[in-house]
Amino acid sequence: MMPSKIVLFAGIVLLIAGIIVRKASSFPSAGLFMILLGVALKTYYIVGAIRSGLYRPGAEIWLLFVGLSLFLGGLYLRNRGFFIDPLYLIVTGLALKILFVVRFIQLVRQSRGA
Numbered sequence: 192m193m194p195s196k197i198v199l200f201a202g203i204v205l206l207i208a209g210i211i212v213r214k215a216s217s218f219p220s221a222g223l224f225m226i227l228l229g230v231a232l233k234t235y236y237i238v239g240a241i242r243s244g245l246y247r248p249g250a251e252i253w254l255l256f257v258g259l260s261l262f263l264g265g266l267y268l269r270n271r272g273f274f275i276d277p278l279y280l281i282v283t284g285l286a287l288k289i290l291f292v293v294r295f296i297q298l299v300r301q302s303r304g305a
Contacts, residue, residue: 194239202232203292226266230259237295245302251294258287 209225212218240246262284265277
C-alpha cells in the first residue's frame with residue numbers, strides 16, 4: 192500500500208525544521224531528532240512507492256545516496272576543523288536531495304499518467 196503524500200511532505204518539513212532548530216536554538220539534540228525523523232518518513236514513503244510499483248529506482252537514486260552522505264558527513268564534521276567548511280557539504284547534500292525529490296515526483300506522476 193502506498194503511503195500518503197502527507198508522509199513525504201511531513202518528512203521534508205521535519206528535515207528543514209530540524210536544521211533550523213539545530214542552528215538557531217540551544218536544543219541541537221531536538222533538531223537532530225527532527226532531522227532523523229524527517230529522513231525516516233521520507234524513506235518510508237519512497238520504500239512504499241517502490242513496493243507498490245509506483246516507482247522503480249533508476250540512476251536518480253544516486254542523487255539521494257550522495258546527497259544524504261554529504262549532508263550527514265557535513266553534520267558530523269562540524270566543529271571538527273575539517274579542511275573544507277562542512278556547510279558546503281551540507282548545502283550540496285541538501286541540493287542533491289532536493290533534486291532527487293523533484294525527479295522522484297516527476298517519475299511518480301509519469302507512472303500515474305497524470
